[in-house]
Structures are given as structure tokens and as C-alpha cells.
Amino acid sequence: MHKIVSAIFLAENIKKIEIEAPRIAKKRKAGQFVMIRVSETGERIPLTIAGSDPDKGTITLIVQGMGKSTRELNSKEAGDSIHDIVGPLGEPSHIEKFGTAVSIGGGLGAAIAYPTAVALKEGGNYVITINGARSKELVILEEEMKAVSDEAYITTDDGSYGFHGFVTQKLQELIDSGKAIDYVLAIGPIPMMRAIAEVTRPYKIKTMVSLNPIMVDGTGMCGGCRVSVDNQIKFACVDGPEFDAHLVDFKNLSDRNKMYLPEERQSAEAFTHKCNLLKQA
Amino acid sequence: MDAQSITTKERLAIPRQEMPSQNPEVRSHNFQEVNLGYTAELAQQEALRCLQCKDPACIKGCPVNIKIDQFIKFIAEGNFLGAARKIKEDNVLPAVCGRVCPQEDQCEKTCILTKKYKSVAIGNLERFAADYERETGNVELPAVQPSTGKKVAVIGSGPAGLSCANDLVQLGHAVTVFEALHELGGVLMYGIPQFRLPKEIVQAEIEGMKKLGVVFIPNAVAGRSVTVDELLEEEQFDAVFIGVGAGLPWFMGIPGENLLGVYSANEFLTRVNLMKSYQFPDNDTPVFNCTGKNVAVFGGGNTAMDAVRTAKRLGAEHAYIVYRRSEAEMPARIEEVHHAREEGIEFLMLMNPLEFIGNEAQWLTGAKCLRMELGEPDDSGRRRPVPIKDSEFILPIDTAIISIGNGSNPLIKQTTPDIEVSKRDTIVVDINTMATSKDNVYAGGDIVTGGATVILAMGAGRTAAAAIHEKLMRKKEH
Ligand SMILES: Cc1cc2nc3c(=O)[nH]c(=O)nc-3n(C[C@H](O)[C@H](O)[C@H](O)COP(=O)(O)OP(=O)(O)OC[C@H]3O[C@@H](n4cnc5c(N)ncnc54)[C@H](O)[C@@H]3O)c2cc1C
Numbered sequence: 001m002h003k004i005v006s007a008i009f010l011a012e013n014i015k016k017i018e019i020e021a022p023r024i025a026k027k028r029k030a031g032q033f034v035m036i037r038v039s040e041t042g043e044r045i046p047l048t049i050a051g052s053d054p055d056k057g058t059i060t061l062i063v064q065g066m067g068k069s070t071r072e073l074n075s076k077e078a079g080d081s082i083h084d085i086v087g088p089l090g091e092p093s094h095i096e097k098f099g100t101a102v103s104i105g106g107g108l109g110a111a112i113a114y115p116t117a118v119a120l121k122e123g124g125n126y127v128i129t130i131n132g133a134r135s136k137e138l139v140i141l142e143e144e145m146k147a148v149s150d151e152a153y154i155t156t157d158d159g160s161y162g163f164h165g166f167v168t169q170k171l172q173e174l175i176d177s178g179k180a181i182d183y184v185l186a187i188g189p190i191p192m193m194r195a196i197a198e199v200t201r202p203y204k205i206k207t208m209v210s211l212n213p214i215m216v217d218g219t220g221m222c223g224g225c226r227v228s229v230d231n232q233i234k235f236a237c238v239d240g241p242e243f244d245a246h247l248v249d250f251k252n253l254s255d256r257n258k259m260y261l262p263e264e265r266q267s268a269e270a271f272t273h274k275c276n277l278l279k280q281a
Numbered sequence: 282m283d284a285q286s287i288t289t290k291e292r293l294a295i296p297r298q299e300m301p302s303q304n305p306e307v308r309s310h311n312f313q314e315v316n317l318g319y320t321a322e323l324a325q326q327e328a329l330r331c332l333q334c335k336d337p338a339c340i341k342g343c344p345v346n347i348k349i350d351q352f353i354k355f356i357a358e359g360n361f362l363g364a365a366r367k368i369k370e371d372n373v374l375p376a377v378c379g380r381v382c383p384q385e386d387q388c389e390k391t392c393i394l395t396k397k398y399k400s401v402a403i404g405n406l407e408r409f410a411a412d413y414e415r416e417t418g419n420v421e422l423p424a425v426q427p428s429t430g431k432k433v434a435v436i437g438s439g440p441a442g443l444s445c446a447n448d449l450v451q452l453g454h455a456v457t458v459f460e461a462l463h464e465l466g467g468v469l470m471y472g473i474p475q476f477r478l479p480k481e482i483v484q485a486e487i488e489g490m491k492k493l494g495v496v497f498i499p500n501a502v503a504g505r506s507v508t509v510d511e512l513l514e515e516e517q518f519d520a521v522f523i524g525v526g527a528g529l530p531w532f533m534g535i536p537g538e539n540l541l542g543v544y545s546a547n548e549f550l551t552r553v554n555l556m557k558s559y560q561f562p563d564n565d566t567p568v569f570n571c572t573g574k575n576v577a578v579f580g581g582g583n584t585a586m587d588a589v590r591t592a593k594r595l596g597a598e599h600a601y602i603v604y605r606r607s608e609a610e611m612p613a614r615i616e617e618v619h620h621a622r623e624e625g626i627e628f629l630m631l632m633n634p635l636e637f638i639g640n641e642a643q644w645l646t647g648a649k650c651l652r653m654e655l656g657e658p659d660d661s662g663r664r665r666p667v668p669i670k671d672s673e674f675i676l677p678i679d680t681a682i683i684s685i686g687n688g689s690n691p692l693i694k695q696t697t698p699d700i701e702v703s704k705r706d707t708i709v710v711d712i713n714t715m716a717t718s719k720d721n722v723y724a725g726g727d728i729v730t731g732g733a734t735v736i737l738a739m740g741a742g743r744t745a746a747a748a749i750h751e752k753l754m755r756k757k758e759h
């Protein structure tokens with residue numbers, strides 16, 4: 001059992017949770033994740049380690065309520081516990097002095113990109129961050145991103161804050177302005193990552209994306225997390241989760257993530273029903 | 282007839298006692314154990330068939346040389362606890378091995394009766410003795426030697442790790458087992474299904490080891506949570522045993538393997554066994570809803586049989602085994618093949634998949650297969666399957682489960698480069714001691730042999746434990 005030390009909402013439906021996990025706090029590197037199981041009957045789900053405090057022995061997760069498991073996790077408060085955490089898993093982000101590095105986070109992707117942006121800065125890069133959200137209320141980690149960036153941009157789809165438009169448009173604008181970009185990291189919804197790959201492809205800018213296939217064990221045993229990269233099978237949990245954006249088969253990933261839609265809906269509805277009953281009681 | 286006065290002729294006249302089992306019609310819809318176990322009467326009858334050979338051939342066929350004649354004699358005499366304890370001198374997991382060992386290739390193959398009659402049902406008797414001891418609450422904890430002050434880390438809680446830990450703790454060493462998953466037991470928990478090996482049995486064995494003092498740390502992935510070097514240097518373990526099993530399931534490399542509905546057997550079985558998705562939605566993890574669907578499993582080993590029988594239990598209309606050679610070449614235990622057939626599994630032999638076919642939404646709809654025939658024998662002496670010209674056809678299926686074996690878990694190799702591995706990425710050891718190329722690091726089980734058997738993994742764990750003990754005590758004297 002792992003105790004939750006603090007839990008606060010950063011935006012509607014997005015919660016920042018600090019959990020006791022001393023071994024993981026000591027070992028984790030940017031880009032790695034944990035598998036967690038909220039309860040005895042829960043699923044094992046992957047969540048990126050957004051930060052850690054080795055002295056306190058805690059790690060931070062930033063969680064978006066999607067379906068049953070993430071909403072159940074987000075219903076926990078400081079003092080509650082979760083059943084299992086294992087990690088750190090996955091290959092750490094590859095960090096070197098690229099020169100100018102752009103870290104792009106779409107929606108919750110900002111939380112996943114943040115630790116790597118920190119590492120890129122520490123690695124001596126000129127760091128530009130582009131943080132995209134649908135609208136102003138959904139922007140997360142603005143201050144944190146600013147603190148690690150040489151240039152920080154916010155984009156919103158509806159123009160309610162920062163640049164009016166998509167992260168791809170902002171990236172294109174930077175390229176058009178003549179800025180030499182050596183490296184791009186893009187994390188967010190699959191259509192966004194695919195679009196970024198198309199923006200950078202003509203310029204041959206090295207572009208990495210962090211993939212989010214459905215996982216079970218997260219240790220390289222089941223093959224459920226396989227993705228197609230350069231027409232080869234790769235296991236995202238041990239070979240990734242970061243891969244070369246120009247080689248990823250995004251269509252296949254997006255299709256495969258739909259495998260359990262009916263079951264996910266069923267679980268989510270049952271969970272909503274349970275929450276409503278609890279509210280009434 | 283009693284065990285003292287019975288003549289050889291009378292022994293030979295007793296037929297081999299059948300293992301009582303659940304009715305196939307019923308069991309193909311539930312996850313309860315198929316075999317029900319011998320009653321005391323059946324066990325004694327079967328035990329009387331043993332000729333008590335002077336130089337028992339059966340023992341030579343047993344990878345850990347259980348004193349088979351002696352334990353069977355105890356059963357014949359009605360001393361069931363004596364039998365269980367005799368087995369445990371050589372095998373720490375008899376209730377497991379009695380259920381899953383391929384006896385027909387081991388002790389029952391070499392049993393003297395096999396040639397002319399049917400072999401003694403050694404596996405069934407082993408199971409009976411172990412179950413009797415456990416079910417009557419008579420399991421005795423073995424004595425533990427005084428503390429040696431030495432610490433050993435065991436990585437992986439499959440049969441190799443468990444048997445190594447069990448021996449070392451009894452010899453007085455402090456043993457900590459690190460397991461990557463949230464459950465302990467390795468393939469015994471996440472691979473082999475409940476209907477063949479009830480999980481309670483595995484857990485009872487592990488509880489016993491906890492009582493002896495073995496410390497288990499689940500959710501600890503060696504190489505990620507802690508490396509082998511850190512265990513030796515920072516955490517000051519005197520030796521490390523690596524029993525991480527096989528890993529990375531192989532795919533066939535044919536088009537369409539990433540379609541929705543295509544699983545590896547590991548994933549399918551892990552979802553059902555470890556994550557209990559047969560109890561969805563009470564357990565959160567889903568698995569493909571097989572009800573009324575056609576499921577094909579590609580492969581012919583134990584894993585394939587487990588997967589196909591699981592699919593049937595989840596409601597599959599047609600559950601097929603598709604195998605490229607003929608039935609005689611299938612590596613699965615004979616009993617499993619027999620049980621599968623009784624449960625209505627359809628065997629499509631001499632058939633090779635070429636491609637998986639999907640619909641608009643990328644869901645699997647069929648497998649394009651080619652019929653084969655047996656040609657000349659290959660290097661292994663088995664007749665090589667060769668394609669029959671123009672025999673392609675499409676087998677309509679909703680789910681495909683690929684069960685053609687596993688590669689090796691890459692984590693240890695990636696994070697401890699000074700451990701020598703083979704071309705297949707298995708860990709290289711000295712087979713007499715299970716020592717790796719790295720000082721004080723030992724390995725055994727599937728990570729050394731590639732996918733093998735429970736009993737071989739267990740034997741390797743015990744060999745390593747003896748060698749580790751010897752080395753640690755030798756050091757101590759200096
Ligand atoms: C390496 C990695 C890192 C991630 N990091 C974060 C993070 O830091 N914060 C965060 O909020 N989310 C993260 N995710 C996504 C998160 O794991 C899923 O949102 C979560 O599993 C959904 O579960 P659910 O029951 O709430 O929703 P469901 O209703 O079950 O599913 C919603 C969608 O999530 C995906 N999903 C479902 N089950 C799994 C599973 N077992 N593994 C992976 N994806 C699944 C599917 O695409 C599905 O359509 C990450 C995913 C990966 C692979």
C-alpha cells in the first residue's frame with residue numbers, strides 16, 4: 001500500500017497526486033512511468049512520473065480522469081492509499097545537448113512532457129516549450145514550464161489565452177521565423193503527435209513522441225503494448241515509450257487503443273452510478 | 282490385497298486407475314479444476330501396481346530424482362503423510378508438479394511397466410500425497426538452521442526463484458525475493474490457468490516460505506527498481522540468484538499481426554489469470570468477449586492448450602488449435618491434449634497461417650492459411666511440414682492468439698552488461714553450480730534454458746542454492 005501525501009486539482013478533471021514510493025523516487029529518470037493498481041480488483045495502468053522528491057521518498061503523478069481507473073484514482077484524497085505501484089518503467093528520455101529543443105505538450109501531454117523539458121534544460125539546451133489546451137481553464141503547469149523554458153508559449157484552441165490556434169501552428173510559426181530547431185519532443189493526443197510529425201518531417205528535425213498504447217504488465221512480458229515503428233514490432237513498455245515520430249504508425253496505435261471501447265464504457269457507467277449513489281447517501 | 286502379501290502377478294492384474302475429472306460438458310463452462318484427484322482407495326489401488334523395482338527406472342527419468350518407489354510404497358501402506366514427506370526431500374512443490382509435469386516424457390516414460398503395460402500413474406500419486414498433507418492440515422514447517430549472517434537476493438518468484446529461496450532460508454541465510462508483478466508465483470500464477478493449477482495451492486506454498494522467514498517484495502523490477510549491482514554493493518547482498526523466466530512473446534512476422542483481436546498467449550492468459558478478467562466487470566481488466574465467437578490459437582504447446590481451453594470457457598463457439606505439424610509432434614502434455622479434445626476444442630493440424638485479415642475498423646476477421654503435408658525428416662528427425670500447392674483458404678476467426686514461444690527478458694542484460702548471455706539472450710551458466718560469468722551471481726530456470734518446464738526450473742533453483750551455500754560458507758571460514 002502506498003500513501004497519498006497530497007492531492008490537488010490543477011484543472012477540471014486533472015489532479016496532481018503525490019504518493020509515497022521511496023525506491024522509485026530515488027531511481028526515476030525523466031520519461032519513465034509507473035504502473036499502478038488503485039485497488040485489489042483494479043486494472044494496472046501506466047502513468048508518467050511527473051516529478052519526485054528523493055528525500056521525502058515521494059513521486060508526483062498528474063492524472064486526467066478518462067474512465068473508471070483514472071477517475072477512481074482522482075477521487076482519492078491525501079491520507080488515502082493505493083494498492084500497488086511499480087516502477088520506474090520504460091527507457092528514460094534520451095537527453096543530450098541538441099542545441100535548441102522544443103517541448104510540446106497537448107492537454108495532459110504537458111504533464112508528461114514537463115519532466116523531460118526539465119532534463120533538456122539541465123542537459124544544456126535552449127528550451128522552448130509550447131503548452132496547448134482547448135481553453136484557458138485547461139492550461140496546466142504554466143508557471144513550472146516558464147521556469148524551465150528560455151521561451152514559453154501557451155496556445156488555446158478557442159483563443160481564450162495565449163496564442164489562438166493549435167500547437168502545430170505555433171511550431172510552424174517558429175520554424176518560419178527562421179529559428180534553428182534541433183530537436184522536438186511532442187506529447188499529447190495521437191492526432192496532435194501525428195500532425196507535429198508532419199510539420200517537422202520536411203525539415204528533417206529530429207522529433208520524438210511518447211506513445212500511449214494499452215498496457216498490462218509494463219515489464220515486457222505480454223506484448224499487448226506493441227506498436228509499429230519503421231514497420232517493426234516494438235514493445236512500448238521496454239523499448240519506449242518514446243519513439244521517432246517520423247517512423248511511428250499512428251493509425252495502427254489509434255485503432256488498437258479502441259479495442260476495449262464497449263468494456264471501458266461499461267466500467268465508466270458503473271463507476272458514475274456508484275459515485276451518484278454515494279453522493280445521495 | 283495388502284501391500285505386504287501381494288504377488289507380482291496380482292500387481293500386474295490391477296488396471297491403471299483413472300483420474301476422476303469434471304464432466305467435459307460442465308467444465309468447459311467453468312474455471313474450476315478439471316481433475317478432481319484420487320480418493321485414498323484409488324491411490325492405494327494404483328500404488329499397489331508399482332513393482333517396487335530393485336533399481337527403479339522411474340527415478341532416472343525424474344529430473345530431480347524423487348525416491349519414487351519409496352513414496353509409492355508408503356501410499357500402498359496407507360502412510361500418506363510419510364509419502365508426502367518422502368517426496369519433499371527432493372521436490373519442494375509436489376502439489377504443483379503432480380499436476381503439471383510432463384510425466385509421460387519423464388518418470389512414467391522410463392517406468393518398467395510402460396513397455397508392456399501402462400506405467401504407474403506416478404504424477405497422480407504425487408499429487409494425491411501432497412494434497413492429502415495440505416488438505417488435512419499436516420504440512421510441517423521444516424527446521425531452519427541457525428542464522429549464517431549471510432544475505433541472498435532472489436530475483437523472480439517463479440518455480441526457480443521459489444525453490445532457491447526455500448533451500449537457502451532453511452540453510453540459515455536471510456533471503457529476499459524481488460518480484461516484478463503484484464502477485465508471487467511466476468507462470469504458476471499468470472500463465473497456467475486455475476482449471477489446471479488452482480492458485481490457492483501455489484499461494485499455500487508461498488505462505489509456508491514466508492513462515493520460514495523468506496521476505497517477498499512484489500512490484501520490484503530488477504534492472505529498473507534496483508539493479509543487480511546495487512543489490513550487491515549498496516544493499517550488501519552476498520549473492521544474487523536470477524530466475525526471471527522467459528519474456529518477450531514472439532510474433533510470427535506475418536501481415537496483420539497488429540490488427541485488433543490479435544493477442545499473444547501471454548497477454549491473453551495474463552489478462553484472464555493474473556488480472557481475473559473472466560470476472561469482468563467485478564475486476565476492472567477486460568478481455569475480448571469470446572461469447573459466440575471463433576477463436577484460433579496458433580501453436581501446439583502447453584501454453585497453446587491453456588489459451589484455447591480458456592477461450593472455450595469464456596464462451597467461444599469454435600475454439601481451434603492451428604498447428605503446422607501433425608498431432609504427434611505437438612509438445613503439449615498428452616493429458617492436456619486429451620482434455621482439450623473432450624472439451625470440444627477443434628484441432629486443425631498441418632496448417633500454416635500466412636496473413637491475418639481485418640475489416641475497415643481494423644478488427645480481425647480471418648486468417649489466410651495454407652495446408653501442409655509431412656515431407657522428409659529434418660535435422661531433429663521430425664518429418665518436415667511442406668506446403669500443399671494452391672491449398673490456401675481463409676479461416677473465419679474473431680480472435681487470434683499467438684503461442685509460438687518467447688524470447689528472453691531483456692532487462693537484466695540491458696542493465697547488467699557484465700553477465701554473459703548467449704545469442705538467444707539466455708544467461709550463460711556453469712550447469713554444475715548455475716554460476717554466471719559475474720561473481721556471486723547465479724541464474725536458473727527459463728532465463729537460462731529458454732521456455733522449459735516447472736521441474737527443470739525448480740531443479741536449477743536448488744542446484745544454485747547448494748552452490749551459493751557452499752560458496753558463502755567457504756568465504757565465512759576465511
Ligand atoms: C507510458 C504511458 C504514460 C501515461 N501517462 C499518463 C499520465 O501521466 N497521466 C494520465 O492521466 N494518463 C497517462 N497515460 C494514459 C493512462 O494510462 C490512461 O488514460 C488510463 O489507462 C485510462 O484508464 P481508465 O480506466 O481511466 O480509462 P478507460 O476508459 O479504460 O480508457 C480510456 C482510454 O485510455 C487508454 N487505456 C485504457 N486502458 C489502458 C491501459 N491499461 N494502459 C494504457 N492505456 C489504457 C485507451 O486508449 C482508452 O481508450 C499514460 C499512458 C501510457 C501508455
Ligand SMILES: Cc1cc2nc3c(=O)[nH]c(=O)nc-3n(C[C@H](O)[C@H](O)[C@H](O)COP(=O)(O)OP(=O)(O)OC[C@H]3O[C@@H](n4cnc5c(N)ncnc54)[C@H](O)[C@@H]3O)c2cc1C
Nearest residue numbers: 437439440441461467468472503526726727733734735738
Ligand atoms: C501457459 C503456460 C503453461 C505451461 N504449462 C506447463 C506445464 O504444464 N508443465 C510444465 O512443466 N511447464 C509448463 N510451462 C512452463 C513453465 O511454467 C516454466 O518453464 C517455468 O515456470 C519456468 O520457471 P522460472 O522460475 O524460470 O520462470 P517464471 O515462472 O517465468 O517466473 C519468473 C518470474 O520472474 C519475474 N520477473 C521477470 N523479470 C523480472 C525482473 N526484472 N525483476 C523481478 N522479477 C522479474 C516474473 O514476473 C515471474 O514472476 C508452462 C508455461 C506457460 C507460459
Ligand code: SF4
Nearest residue numbers: 331332334339392393
Ligand atoms: S519403474 Fe515403475 S514399477 Fe518400477 S519402481 Fe518405478 S514406478 Fe514402480
Ligand code: FES
Nearest residue numbers: 216218222223237
Ligand atoms: S505492457 Fe506487456 S509487454 Fe508491454
